[in-house]
Amino acid sequence: MLSEAARPYIQASVPVLREQGVTITKTFYKNMFSEHPELTRIFNMGNQASGAQQQSLAAAVFAYADNIDQPEALTPVVSRIVHKHASVGIRAEHYPIVGRHLLGAIQETLGEAATPDLLSAWEEAYGLLANAFIEEERKLYAAAETEPGQLLNMTVQEVQDQSLNVRSFLLTPEAGASLPSFMPGQYISVEALLPDGMRQLRQYSLSDAPGKTHFRISVKREAAGKETPAGRVSNWLHDTVKAGDTLRISPPFGDFTPDTNTTEPIVLLSAGVGVTPMISALNDIAHRHPGRRVIFGHAARSPAFHAHRDELAHAIELMPNLVCTVFYEDVDGDHSGNNWNNHAVTVQSGRMNVSALPEWDVNEIPVYMCGPMPFMQAQWKALVAKGVPASRIHQEVFGPGLLDHLR
Secondary structure: OOOOOOHHHHHHOHHHHHHHHHHHHHHHHHHHHHHOHHHHHOOOHHHHHHOHHHHHHHHHHHHHHHOOOOHHHHHHHHHHHHHHHHHHOOOOOHHHHHHHHHHHHHHHHHHHHOOHHHHHHHHHHHHHHHHHHHHHHHHHHHHOOOOOOOOEEEEEEEEEEOOOOEEEEEEEEOOOOOOOOOOOOOEEEEEEEOOOOOEEEEEEEEOOOOOOOOEEEEEEOOOOOOOOOOOHHHHHHHHHOOOOOEEEEOOOEOOOOOOOOOOOOEEEEEEHHHHHHHHHHHHHHHHHOOOOOEEEEEEEOOHHHOOOHHHHHHHHHHOOOEEEEEEEOOOOHHHOOOEEOOEEOEEEEOOOOHHHOOOOOOOOOOEEEEOOHHHHHHHHHHHHHHOOOHHHEEEEOOOHHHHHHHO
């Protein structure tokens, strides 16, 4: 527990962090990578280039300070972060490095305002948070029967195109090795050895049900945007990885795990490549409880960009109580109206609108959603406006959007 002497300094930091948080985190990453370039392997350098990582850390530090008197509010955040840390192999010895550079960045940014008492308070607060992370990550590594940073060699058994910009990779373990278990919704980290020699880890949801002889990931080719570079790892996977190649992956991690064991109704919402954890959950439900009531909503640019459409159609054949609504910004003539490849699917034009979905008991039925950040933010607001309690909304996101429930 934070000492009474340190508490007022952390609380007084909240307005400063709101204004200077991104400046602090930019300074932090610049100084840390300069002194420890080996850590660039752990961090997503694409997010560094776009500024997303700096904003994410600033939001996390701000949330920690703003909720210093109600640490239970941070439990979902801590859980999500430690799973991500475990997937990239964060070790206990990394935390003193991070702490030293974070305090240094606070001092460098705030100047004389960073008094010895303020820095001492933040050193104490960071130490408490670091110890909590270290303990939770220790438990995750033990449960996965792995060591921090240990990767598994997998053979690419098959490569499949799922849409115009999504490609699946089926991965099988080396001869004699077993396939780790996982829950629908979890992800693995994949190591990429890029042409310039840089090693990067990226997280991809497992996109098929458990119980198979392989893992499957479905990767969107990330094209360059107006303010964002092309995805180096996704393009590397699309352009260079073929059947017979070896990929190194982490064991599965992640706490976004729709319950596929119960027969209670569930709502699954996704957009774009965010369909991957949802199709994993849906395939598992179709196997375990095909009579379960499932409301499935998905948004895509057009049918040609709708990944795993065939599997969704197959699930509809198996599940009489599956109700599906798809939203296409550009609806082809072949897929317009209420008939979707001869399957009863409601097709809507435009972006997802939760009011177009079938009604459900908002107080009892959980909602799981995954997709791009603007989609997540829009659906969160729409669901809350519909009366869905925040505790019933589960989202797969790592970044500032993860903190919406704290606002």
